[in-house]
Amino acid sequence: MESVREKLQIFARRFGLLNAACCDECCGEQVSLAQSHILFEIRRSGAPSMQQVAEELGMDVTTFSRQAKGLDAKGLIVRKVSPDDRRVTLLGLTDAGADVLARIDSYMTGRIDQIFASMTDFERETVVRSLGLLNEAVAKAGQVAVQREGVIACCK
């Protein structure tokens, strides 16, 4: 019988592939998969610093720095020095960046709708609620780990 670990592994893998495919299909010319993650996270977290995003994505800051430079050069994000601390760079999406992300969103939600189409309303609801539970639980487990080991969730 299939373990929870296997279920999660397989689901995460497939979702990753779906994500890559969508990103590639709608804006492969403009952004790589990694860069699409960065756009997503910038939108999600307001006006984050480079470190914040890099850590959230589990990416080395140096790698992140280069990716951010690339996105800046393409006019998809803006980097401005924080007024509070001139060492930190605050990130934001440009209109073009928001557009690219919106296009990826739309592909993704389309595909996700296809996936959910084979479910009953009840199943759909259950699954969505479970995802919420799962994310909360991961966050909680992360906090515990920080208290115990001084480590953030899953990142080194």
Place this chain on the structure above:
Amino acid sequence: MESVREKLQIFARRFGLLNAACCDECCGEQVSLAQSHILFEIRRSGAPSMQQVAEELGMDVTTFSRQAKGLDAKGLIVRKVSPDDRRVTLLGLTDAGADVLARIDSYMTGRIDQIFASMTDFERETVVRSLGLLNEAVAKAGQVAVQREGVIACCK
């Protein structure tokens, strides 16, 4: 409010990070994250050909070929010519490969248990069932996509 797309995105990302951390902590010396995925998939699918695994993982066959060579050199997998078709290489885990994978499994299940620890029994059950539903739904959506577009699920 958080969309399903966002929930999925975030969950998949965190799981990926967890996966990387576990793989790194217990056998970073022996296998890369990508290689751990390969071991996982070989075990999961019996005695697959190179192409099968590469496709399942959404990896280019040439990249896969090199990774497989590396795993073979480390004595973690065996590659033997198929008796049915001498072009195809059938993959299998060696004892050492199975051990490495078992170690990763054990780290992962430990972490997953931590995550599930903050849930009630009912929630846990619901989440597990939902993961099953989700994977089935992805598989179904994949089949539909094949019929319509001649494309496998999410891979190009």
Place this chain on the structure above:
DNA sequence: ACATTTTATTGCATTATGCAAGTAAGTACG
């Protein structure tokens, strides 16, 4: 004022990646 820490950037070497091309084995069809 000076040492320490923090944030971000660059140098450099290693690795991953994928396309194009090649080899070897199987298949189809005259």
Place this chain on the structure above:
DNA sequence: CGTACTTACTTGCATAATGCAATAAAATGT
């Protein structure tokens, strides 16, 4: 048969990604 075509895998090569070490610049502590 044999010749053309397809399929499974491997290598060449060029490009992109990655991370550690070193650096610059700003903030903090004492």
